[in-house]
Amino acid sequence: MRFTQSSLPFLTLLSVVFAVPSKDPAPEVKESINPPRGWTLRSAAPSHHTIELRIGLPQPSFPVLEKHLYEVSDPFHERYGQHLTKAEVEALAAPHQESIDLVSEWLATHSIGESDIRRSPARDWVTIKIPITLAEKMLDTTYHVWTHDASGDSILRTTSYSLPKHLHPHIDVIQPTTMFARFKGYRSTIHDIDRSPSLPAYTGDSTNSGAVIDPSCNTTITISCLQQLYSVPSDFTPSAHVGNSIGVTGYLEKFANRQDLQSFYADQRPEAVGSTFNFVSVKGGLNDQNLSNAGGEADLDVQFAFGLSFPVNSTFFSTAGHPPFIPDINTPMDTNEPYADWLDFILAQEKPPLAISTSYGDDEQFLTVGVPWFQKTVPESFARRVCAGFAQLGARGVSLVFSSGDGGVGDGDDNPATQTCLTNDGKNQTKFIPEFPASCPFVTAVGGTESIEPEIGVFFSGGGFSNFFARPSYQDKAVGKFLSALPKGTFEGLFNPNGRAIPDVAAQGVGFRIFLRGQIVSMAGTSASSPTFTGIVALLNDVRLRAGQPPLGFLNPLLYTIPEGFNDITIGNNPGCGTKGFNATTGWDAVTGLGTPNFSKLRDLVIRKY
Ligand SMILES: *[C@@H]1O[C@H](CO)[C@@H](O)[C@H](O)[C@H]1NC(C)=O
Ligand SMILES: *[C@@H]1O[C@H](CO)[C@@H](O)[C@H](O)[C@H]1NC(C)=O
Ligand SMILES: *[C@@H]1O[C@H](CO)[C@@H](O)[C@H](O)[C@H]1NC(C)=O
Ligand SMILES: *[C@@H]1O[C@H](CO)[C@@H](O)[C@H](O)[C@H]1NC(C)=O
Ligand SMILES: *[C@@H]1O[C@H](CO)[C@@H](O)[C@H](O)[C@H]1NC(C)=O
Ligand SMILES: *[C@@H]1O[C@H](CO)[C@@H](O)[C@H](O)[C@H]1NC(C)=O
DSSP states (O other): OOOOGGGOHHHHHHOOOOOOOOOOOOEEEEEEBOOOTTEEEEEEOOTTOEEEEEEEOOOTTHHHHHHHHHHHHOTTSTTTTOOOOHHHHHHHHOOOHHHHHHHHHHHHHTTOOGGGEEEOTTSOEEEEEEEHHHHHHHTTOOOEEEEETTTOOEEEEOSEEEEEGGGGGGOSEEESSSOOOOOEEOOOGGGGTTTGGGOOOOOOOOOOOSSOOOGGGGTOBOHHHHHHHTTOOTTOOOOSSSSOEEEEEEOTTOBOOHHHHHHHHHHHOGGGTTOOOEEEEETTOOOOOOGGGBOHHHHHHHHHHHHHHTTSEEEEEEEOOOSSOOTTSOOOOOOSOSHHHHHHHHHTOSSOOSEEEEOEEEEOOOOBTTSOSOOOSSOHHHHHHHHHHHHHHHHTTOEEEEEOOSSTTSOSOSOGGGOOOBOSSSSOOBOOOOEETTTOTTSEEEEEEEOSSSOEEOTTOOOEEEEEEEOOGGGHHHHHHHHHHSOTTTTTTTSOTTEEEEOSEEEEOSOEEEEETTEEEEEOSHHHHHHHHHHHHHHHHHHHHHTTOOOOOSOHHHHTTOGGGEEOOOSOBOOBTTBOOOBOOSSSBTTTBTOEEOHHHHHHHTTSOO
């Protein structure tokens, strides 16, 4: 079914009457930023370079889509679980025909025809691959090679771009232009260095009958430890035949290795030996199965997400997108960021996995000129569009789970000593730096814990408050209580108390025993927490599907109504930016959210009638 005009009461209101295009060719600045902190302008862009530009067209009906999303995700609403179809979501994400036409017309004046264009399923993104010199002409700008001081990585970017005036209301964003993000995996072996040499002998499959947790779980996390900690009965086996599915995304050429997975299963999940995951290549993403090229992030994610949820149908997505290019090497490089590509792909699927884990992100950073003090490396305009794409998936019944980041209240930098947390507005003020996409209100952000009896918030657990996204109403009660309990004046000016609060929930994040390149290694990071929580979500979807109910979909509105389904974590804090960070407290907190899951409780709560 397509929505008719009458079923979309807001559409008429939103149909802003656009001024007749003046055809004014004079370009006007669309977006401009200060030179990004931590990056050095190195040289002019190589003239032979081609660039893939994504043009985001406005989505006038997005507020309607958001309304539907909240209704079908609210357990108290009569439409709970009545997810939208692909076609319904696409109709609500579509731009005005006028925007499509005017952008096509503009591209045609630069000899770019329909056959040179790739459009997203809802036609809200237009992608073109053109010489950098043409991009510079179209955007009235000059691209440069910028080098990231800390890593030496280089990218092609500009600090400002312009568009003909009449196109401004018809284009939300064009990237890559001003985005200096370096999306990275939140896998931090660095946090584990002290533990790895003393990995205790694995004690085998402990039974999960008593409440006592195997003491080895205090230092080494296995599938069995997670089952014990999160009350998953060891005899609970989800069905492979109720249409359930789980996915893990991979980026940056990090490969999930099937042989490592077999070794892991033999070690921790004997019943899964011989099973494997589906591999899906996005935009030419590779599947290098050479054991020496296995990626730690990908191996960690698939071993725990799929190990916990076996035998649910599991898929690993490998999205192409090389790490930033080395300008001295004359290879054509893809300078785009990967989320939007993955979104295009997954939104085009009829049946995306029902629960998807992602352990990559970057700082909400950098100042856009003319916008208040907030820092942005992921420009707000871009973050909003990607977040809107996540809302489309949620409305279709997909649960999206992201790591909250490994920098505490500071930036994603693993090393608190090198966190700067300074604004880029020339004033060099210290501000807490939340991570995106965890800061998107339409995804579930997972923080990290460690130890057992008690489980405590781990120091690196990313937490805080978004500077881009306002606090969603589902958080009002829980987060309002946390904020009002803070001593007066706490971190005043360092964070945005009205922002979307992070994380939503937490799970273990230290001492994960995995197989990497044939070796047993210990991994840490909220990178471990996200696949763990996603594995539990897949088990909960099993419970719902077997009860004849729709899958969970966008989780947060439900999770905040059932805090009793979580182990409240009340110890720990997440230092950063020269502060001790927030404290884990009774109830929701900005270190561990609602807490870690108790499957035994949640399995009843998710099928209860509200
Ligand atoms: C777990 O390890 C921590 C830190 O190493 C220690 O303080 C605590 O006593 C241990 N707890 C148990 C139950 O072994
Ligand atoms: C696997 O990769 C390693 C290192 O990248 C390389 O030395 C080796 O030749 C590769 N093996 C095969 C069979 O391609
Ligand atoms: C499992 O998922 C893959 C990828 O989405 C799909 O192609 C396949 O048909 C699914 N298998 C089953 C048994 O549902
Ligand atoms: C802010 O930091 C930059 C770079 O570290 C420095 O060049 C500038 O002088 C500082 N500005 C102020 C107002 O401290
Ligand atoms: C965290 O708890 C400590 C000890 O109770 C207290 O001194 C500190 O002020 C608290 N910090 C915050 C941000 O609430
Ligand atoms: C989880 O819930 C079950 C069932 O209510 C309860 O017996 C168990 O003690 C809970 N686990 C924890 C860690 O609180």
